[in-house]
Amino acid sequence: MAAGTVVVLDNGGSLIKAGVAGELDPAVVLPNCLVRPLSSKKFVPPEPLPSPTSSAAATSSMDLTSAAVRRPIDRGHLINPDLQREIWSHIFSTHLRHVSPASSSLLLTLPLLTLPSIKRDTLSLVFEDFNFKSLCISDSPSLVHLYEASVRPSGLASKTQCSLVVDCGFSFTHVAPVFQNFTLNYGVKRIDLGGKALTNYLKEMVSYRAINVMDESFIMDDVKEKLCFVSLDVERDLQLAKKPGKDNPFRSTYVLPDGVTHTKGFVKDPEEAKRYLTLMNGSGAKNHNKPEEMEKLEDRKRIDLTKNEFDLMNERFIVPEMIFRPSDLGMNEAGLAECIVRSVNSCHPLLHPVLYESIILTGGSTLFPWFVDRLEKELRPLVPDYYQVKITTQEDPILGVWRGGSLLASSPDFESMCVTKAEYEELGSARCCKRFFR
Numbered sequence: 001m002a003a004g005t006v007v008v009l010d011n012g013g014s015l016i017k018a019g020v021a022g023e024l025d026p027a028v029v030l031p032n033c034l035v036r037p038l039s040s041k042k043f044v045p046p047e048p049l050p051s052p053t054s055s056a057a058a059t060s061s062m063d064l065t066s067a068a069v070r071r072p073i074d075r076g077h078l079i080n081p082d083l084q085r086e087i088w089s090h091i092f093s094t095h096l097r098h099v100s101p102a103s104s105s106l107l108l109t110l111p112l113l114t115l116p117s118i119k120r121d122t123l124s125l126v127f128e129d130f131n132f133k134s135l136c137i138s139d140s141p142s143l144v145h146l147y148e149a150s151v152r153p154s155g156l157a158s159k160t161q162c163s164l165v166v167d168c169g170f171s172f173t174h175v176a177p178v179f180q181n182f183t184l185n186y187g188v189k190r191i192d193l194g195g196k197a198l199t200n201y202l203k204e205m206v207s208y209r210a211i212n213v214m215d216e217s218f219i220m221d222d223v224k225e226k227l228c229f230v231s232l233d234v235e236r237d238l239q240l241a242k243k244p245g246k247d248n249p250f251r252s253t254y255v256l257p258d259g260v261t262h263t264k265g266f267v268k269d270p271e272e273a274k275r276y277l278t279l280m281n282g283s284g285a286k287n288h289n290k291p292e293e294m295e296k297l298e299d300r301k302r303i304d305l306t307k308n309e310f311d312l313m314n315e316r317f318i319v320p321e322m323i324f325r326p327s328d329l330g331m332n333e334a335g336l337a338e339c340i341v342r343s344v345n346s347c348h349p350l351l352h353p354v355l356y357e358s359i360i361l362t363g364g365s366t367l368f369p370w371f372v373d374r375l376e377k378e379l380r381p382l383v384p385d386y387y388q389v390k391i392t393t394q395e396d397p398i399l400g401v402w403r404g405g406s407l408l409a410s411s412p413d414f415e416s417m418c419v420t421k422a423e424y425e426e427l428g429s430a431r432c433c434k435r436f437f438r
Helices: 081-095 116-129 140-151 156-160 195-209 217-227 234-240 276-281 297-301 315-324 336-345 349-357 371-382 400-409 421-436
Strands: 006-011 015-020 028-031 034-036 068-070 105-109 134-138 162-168 173-179 189-191 252-255 309-312 359-362 391-393
Touching: 006 400, 015 081, 015 400, 028 081, 034 081, 081 116, 105 116, 105 400, 116 134, 116 421, 134 140, 134 400, 134 421, 140 156, 140 162, 140 173, 140 359, 140 400, 156 162, 156 349, 162 336, 162 349, 173 336, 173 349, 189 336, 195 217, 195 309, 195 315, 217 252, 234 315, 315 336, 315 371, 336 349, 336 371, 349 359, 359 371, 371 391
Parallel strands: 006 105, 105 134, 162 359, 359 391
Antiparallel strands: 006 015, 015 028, 034 068, 162 173, 173 189, 252 309
């Protein structure tokens, strides 16, 4: 590999996206954790997620039923550098074998407003443990803005070099104004709520009503992603969810893995799970974000009805409701729409109309069906009538940050943005951090 190689590492709380700059997609996407399946005595890295660049072998199933999980990142913060080192070592030894860190630069994402101690640990990890030649640290909103401005050169975000990035991630949700590729930290607002909290809430509801799934993080992530959606009329849907049996348009059955014939859970009847679509489309919702077929027909035919299964009803829309109404669930947090307004109001008045008209959504939690419609419905009454509200969704909200990093790392000015290992050894971590954190 050439000496000018730049590794792009989007180190998320849920997923790591790693690859080489200049590519459209990362070489590997895998959970940022170690797991210990019931059949194993030690913690091992989980298998990569299917991606455009992954091989067919990468999709082979690993039974993660009741698997123990260790994560290096908790609530968005790196709390276990040793564990993170082990995961990175696995990536470089298995998925990026052709990359030599000693002759490569690294573009790494860190959460907004990262604590100083975590910055020091990160620099030590990069330069002392992996001996990278140089490092550039960036944040998610600026990379999302950069990528969206490049793919839509005639769009408002590109013309004004200004946007409002809403990042609904695994650990929390950030609303961040970006101006000329720099995140305006004074305008950043955060909701301590993300995909992990939604999954935990779903686990609690299912465990209380049906079957104990408190140890099934991966399975319940799958349930959430396949069956949950954002309601456009919560009061109406709560009434409809009270109907018994087949009259309930939200009832759907999920079959848990048995560890023998299938190691992954699946939706028992996808057609039944999609009955609510006619109801939602009748509310004037747009057709985008419509779920695709969730299971193959041959998989449904193999279902053994004696296996564990449970029904979901109002949980399907109550769980994503946390993002918009956290206070209704006992959390002292503002909803997403109010958070956006507060972020915009923190900026100069001349930026307000541009920010409202260039809202960019990123992060896995924005993939819920009708997320955009609900956010627009919540936001419009809070925004002055003379401002337009335009919400843009990324082509792939999970890979958007990495693609922006790949674009930045390919620019001719990238090396000037980096701190070299020699500078780190001479000046120390405190001086180096000033390059990236203003």
